[in-house]
Amino acid sequence: MIFFIRIRDIYTLFHIIYIMINEIKKSDKDWKEKLTPDQYMVLRGKGTEKPFTGELLNNKKKGIYLCAACGNELFTSETKFDSGSGWPSFNDAINKENIIEKNDNSFGMKRIEVICKKCGGHLGHLFDDGPLPTRKRYCINSLSLKFKNK
Numbered sequence: 001m002i003f004f005i006r007i008r009d010i011y012t013l014f015h016i017i018y019i020m021i022n023e024i025k026k027s028d029k030d031w032k033e034k035l036t037p038d039q040y041m042v043l044r045g046k047g048t049e050k051p052f053t054g055e056l057l058n059n060k061k062k063g064i065y066l067c068a069a070c071g072n073e074l075f076t077s078e079t080k081f082d083s084g085s086g087w088p089s090f091n092d093a094i095n096k097e098n099i100i101e102k103n104d105n106s107f108g109m110k111r112i113e114v115i116c117k118k119c120g121g122h123l124g125h126l127f128d129d130g131p132l133p134t135r136k137r138y139c140i141n142s143l144s145l146k147f148k149n150k
Contacts, residue, residue, distance in 0.1 A: 026119075028044070031043075031044050031069070034069070035068070035069060036143075038143050039068055039069070039143045039144070041143075042122060042141045042143040042144055043068065043069050043116075043119075043121035043122055043123075043143070043144055044121065044122070045122075046106075046113075046122040047122075048124075048141060049087070049141045049142060049143050050086075051085065051086025051087060052086040053086075053142075054086075054087060054088060054141065054142025054143065055142050056088050056142040056145055056147055057086070057087065057088055057142055059077075059080075059088070059147060060077075061077065061147065061149055062077045062078075062149070062150045063076075063077050063147055063148050063149045063150045064076055064077070064094065064147070064148045064150070065077075065080075065088070065090075065140075065145045065146070065147055065148075066145065066146045066147070066148055067116040067118065067119060067121055067123070067144065067145070067146070068121075068143065068144055068145055068146045069116065069119045069121040069144075070116060070118045070119035070121070071146070072098050072116050072117070072118040072119065073094050073095065073098060074093060074094055074098055074099065074116070074123065074140075074145070075090040075092075075093060075094055075138065075140070075145075076090075076094050077150075079091050079092045079093075079094075081130070081131055083130070083137055083139065085137075085139055087124065087139045087140060087141060087142070088139075088140050088141075088142055088145065089130070089137050089138065089139055089140070090137075090138040090140065091130045091131055091133075091134045091135075091136050091137065091138070092134050092136060092138075093138065097117065098116070098117050098118070099114055099115065099116065099117055099123070100114075100115040100116075100117050101113070101114060101115075101126055102115060104125065111125045111126075111127070112125060112126040112127075113125055113126075114126050114138055114140065116144075121144060122141075122144065123138075123140050123141065123144045123145075124138065124139045124140035124141050124144065125138075125139050126138050126139070127139060
């Protein structure tokens with residue numbers, strides 16, 4: 001039992017070191033230079049694009065959705081679905097280690113904010129009204145995403 005605890009502790013330590021090394025830290029000025037004003041408003045200012053206006057909303061191509069700010073892999077086309085909400089929706093993340101899910105009680109609502117773990121960029125929100133098998137709906141701003149074809 002002690003052997004397993006030590007292996008787990010070592011794994012946890014390496015995981016923390018990996019995140020610290022790979023985490024992107026930029027100044028506000030650097031983010032403003034890298035991102036468009038609209039991307040900056042969403043990713044750094046926790047804003048929301050208008051529904052049904054996003055470039056990736058109706059994307060049907062096969063591939064991977066990346067964070068527009070840092071390139072972190074977030075979602076696949078296999079988990080994308082049409083929720084009718086006006087924003088790209090996914091029923092699962094490509095890897096839960098790539099995102100942070102944080103309680104968000106802003107604007108008098110109880111939601112879960114979805115954040116890119118690598119750069120801290122605001123992606124959108126998570127809801128429990130998605131399709132089976134997860135019943136999750138990651139409602140993500142197109143401005144927070146880049147698409148890479150398979």
